[in-house]
Amino acid sequence: MPPVLIIGEVTPDGDAASITGELIAAARPLADGLGVELVAALPGTSSQRAAATAITLGADKAYAVEDPFLDDPSAFDAHVAAAQKLCQEIGPSIVLFGRTITGRDVAPRLAFRLGTCAANDCVEVKLDSDQRLAALRPVFGGSALAWVRCLGDVAVVTVRAKAYEPLEADATRKGEVVNFSPGLGRDAVKSRLVERVKEDQTQGLRLEDARIVVSGGRGLGGPDPFVHLEEIAKLLGGAVGASRAACDAGWVPATLQVGLTGKTVTPDLYLTVGISGASQHMAGCAASKNIVSINKDGDANIFKEARFGAVGDWKNILPAFIEQLQELVK
Amino acid sequence: MPLNIIVAAKQVLDPEMPASAFKVDRDAKKIMPPQGIPPVVNGFDENAVEAALQLREIHEGKVTVLTMGAEFALDVIKKPLSMGADELILLQDPAFINTPDSFFTATVLAAAIKKIGEYDLIICGRQASDWDSSQVSLGIAEMLGLPVITLGRKIEVGDGKVLVQRVLTDGYEVMEASLPAVVTVSNEFGEPRYPTLRGIMQATRKMPTTWTSADLGVEIPAPQLELSDLFVPERDRQCEYIEGSDEAAIGRNLALKLREAKLI
Ligand SMILES: Cc1cc2nc3c(=O)[nH]c(=O)nc-3n(C[C@H](O)[C@H](O)[C@H](O)COP(=O)(O)OP(=O)(O)OC[C@H]3O[C@@H](n4cnc5c(N)ncnc54)[C@H](O)[C@@H]3O)c2cc1C
Numbered sequence: 001m002p003p004v005l006i007i008g009e010v011t012p013d014g015d016a017a018s019i020t021g022e023l024i025a026a027a028r029p030l031a032d033g034l035g036v037e038l039v040a041a042l043p044g045t046s047s048q049r050a051a052a053t054a055i056t057l058g059a060d061k062a063y064a065v066e067d068p069f070l071d072d073p074s075a076f077d078a079h080v081a082a083a084q085k086l087c088q089e090i091g092p093s094i095v096l097f098g099r100t101i102t103g104r105d106v107a108p109r110l111a112f113r114l115g116t117c118a119a120n121d122c123v124e125v126k127l128d129s130d131q132r133l134a135a136l137r138p139v140f141g142g143s144a145l146a147w148v149r150c151l152g153d154v155a156v157v158t159v160r161a162k163a164y165e166p167l168e169a170d171a172t173r174k175g176e177v178v179n180f181s182p183g184l185g186r187d188a189v190k191s192r193l194v195e196r197v198k199e200d201q202t203q204g205l206r207l208e209d210a211r212i213v214v215s216g217g218r219g220l221g222g223p224d225p226f227v228h229l230e231e232i233a234k235l236l237g238g239a240v241g242a243s244r245a246a247c248d249a250g251w252v253p254a255t256l257q258v259g260l261t262g263k264t265v266t267p268d269l270y271l272t273v274g275i276s277g278a279s280q281h282m283a284g285c286a287a288s289k290n291i292v293s294i295n296k297d298g299d300a301n302i303f304k305e306a307r308f309g310a311v312g313d314w315k316n317i318l319p320a321f322i323e324q325l326q327e328l329v330k
Numbered sequence: 331m332p333l334n335i336i337v338a339a340k341q342v343l344d345p346e347m348p349a350s351a352f353k354v355d356r357d358a359k360k361i362m363p364p365q366g367i368p369p370v371v372n373g374f375d376e377n378a379v380e381a382a383l384q385l386r387e388i389h390e391g392k393v394t395v396l397t398m399g400a401e402f403a404l405d406v407i408k409k410p411l412s413m414g415a416d417e418l419i420l421l422q423d424p425a426f427i428n429t430p431d432s433f434f435t436a437t438v439l440a441a442a443i444k445k446i447g448e449y450d451l452i453i454c455g456r457q458a459s460d461w462d463s464s465q466v467s468l469g470i471a472e473m474l475g476l477p478v479i480t481l482g483r484k485i486e487v488g489d490g491k492v493l494v495q496r497v498l499t500d501g502y503e504v505m506e507a508s509l510p511a512v513v514t515v516s517n518e519f520g521e522p523r524y525p526t527l528r529g530i531m532q533a534t535r536k537m538p539t540t541w542t543s544a545d546l547g548v549e550i551p552a553p554q555l556e557l558s559d560l561f562v563p564e565r566d567r568q569c570e571y572i573e574g575s576d577e578a579a580i581g582r583n584l585a586l587k588l589r590e591a592k593l594i
Binding site for chain 1: 361456460461468471501502504517556557558561569570577578581585
């Protein structure tokens with residue numbers, strides 16, 4: 001019986017990255033529904049430990065896919081070739097990847113090699129009554145949701161990070177760990193990494209990890225007002241984000257962009273100033289626990305998703321807001 | 331060395347239409363075209379046209395734009411020509427419907443690229459703003475056996491190679507591949523140029539070439555992804571608007587409210 005395969009990820013320290021457990025959680029009901037094995041693959045240079053972890057997280061069998069060419073998350077060519085070799089070996093009916101830096105490039109390319117295409121960036125997967133895989137994905141920038149059915153011989157899906165909670169780890173679970181060496185050659189690699197440059201100089205708190213995020217948009221009118229947002233972030237121990245409009249205008253670095261094509265944030269408090277709430281922006285922040293917005297337009301879309309709203313010009317609202325905050329956090 | 335560059339561009343519903351104009355016909359599994367809001371060239375594809383034009387300025391050569399669909403708004407889809415592209419090829423056929431099945435789209439585009447025959451670089455936008463699938467470019471590369479580098483914000487060509495600065499979450503990485511290659515670009519590449527008056531005049535005189543599925547000799551592949559439902563998600567948050575005698579008071583009351591709700 002063709003198994004369900006998840007392609008997990010291995011951290012630089014050799015652990016299973018969190019997406020691995022999320023994918024196993026997404027795939028477990030599929031494998032059980034089909035009555036087949038759930039196989040996890042962990043590609044890397046040294047992935048034995050991660051493979052063993054995958055068993056404790058709910059996989060029936062785990063492949064430590066090891067090759068010197070799999071030494072980097074951006075070694076897409078090698079990752080595609082390795083996944084293709086593994087699929088030839090085990091012939092899965094469903095392959096799940098995370099929609100991560102690696103999965104985003106690798107999953108579709110594998111799919112095309114297998115004669116199909118991927119269902120990308122899915123937030124839910126299930127079996128239809130005819131046992132076909134159906135996947136729910138945001139489309140049109142998040143304005144709509146679509147169920148798509150995978151009709152090919154193999155279904156390839158990328159699952160959005162944090163869409164599934166990992167199952168509780170159970171150290172007593174038994175499962176076979178298999179060493180699999182795809183034996184990649186230079187010919188598998190068509191593009192080469194020349195250098196990597198870190199530009200985000202933010203000290204300390206990463207936007208993605210912050211419990212409080214203060215984001216500014218086009219309504220701020222220029223780069224200078226962002227100092228107010230920085231002040232708020234500092235007072236509350238948060239980080240500053242921005243809409244694409246503010247990034248494209250060059251007011252703040254592109255690394256601050258929140259949204260569909262920027263970062264996904266899920267803080268307890270997401271405070272926006274001068275952001276209209278376009279669906280593509282909301283795609284990166286809608287899962288925040290509380291959205292609070294300052295905007296001069298009471299009909300702005302952002303208020304449809306906000307818990308609290310302050311309608312008015314930020315120039316008048318922010319100074320008093322900051323003053324009051326200072327008093328509160330003193 | 332002059333460069334032959336192919337850009338794949340798509341006509342899409344304006345993704346920045348007001349939320350109130352966005353309506354889904356759930357039975358037909360279609361977005362209802364908004365009244366009075368014309369379609370646009372997919373934004374990232376305009377970035378791709380811009381990238382191609384900049385490379386042509388340095389290396390000379392030719393920029394050919396390929397677009398696939400059942401129907402086009404000609405004045406919209408000719409925009410790459412008015413920006414300065416040399417040729418526009420419409421892959422137009424009643425069978426070329428707008429579908430989330432990227433296997434189909436990539437098959438047709440790859441067939442057209444084969445028919446063009448001579449190319450050094452294929453540039454695509456990172457994703458189309460309707461289905462947001464971000465994989466047609468990858469499919470073209472796989473079907474033609476070409477290297478592919480995604481999320482470019484800067485592209486350089488020299489010595490038969492392409493060097494691409496790829497966007498990362500905290501910076502960028504430089505990737506290199508031999509030509510011919512596929513590269514996708516993101517908005518970080520920079521604003522696409524506005525068509526000049528002269529460009530618009532020239533574009534009105536240029537007629538696009540049209541190829542049907544018969545011209546391409548392409549067999550329509552078996553469907554791989556089928557849309558089974560399309561709907562607008564429910565949003566049931568009730569926003570509590572903060573009151574105050576003036577805007578400063580609203581600001582103060584907002585801070586107090588955040589404390590009361592234990593958010594700070
Ligand atoms: C495929 C695609 C991907 C995209 N990806 C992203 C993404 O990842 N992230 C993203 O953010 N966007 C993204 N966008 C762009 C998105 O559609 C919007 O254009 C963008 O989010 C708008 O940014 P904004 O809200 O800052 O600007 P606007 O929409 O112009 O809103 C500005 C707001 O500021 C308010 N305002 C103005 N002056 C004041 C004032 N003095 N005081 C208070 N309020 C004021 C206005 O009422 C308005 O609501 C994407 C678009 C596409 C097509």
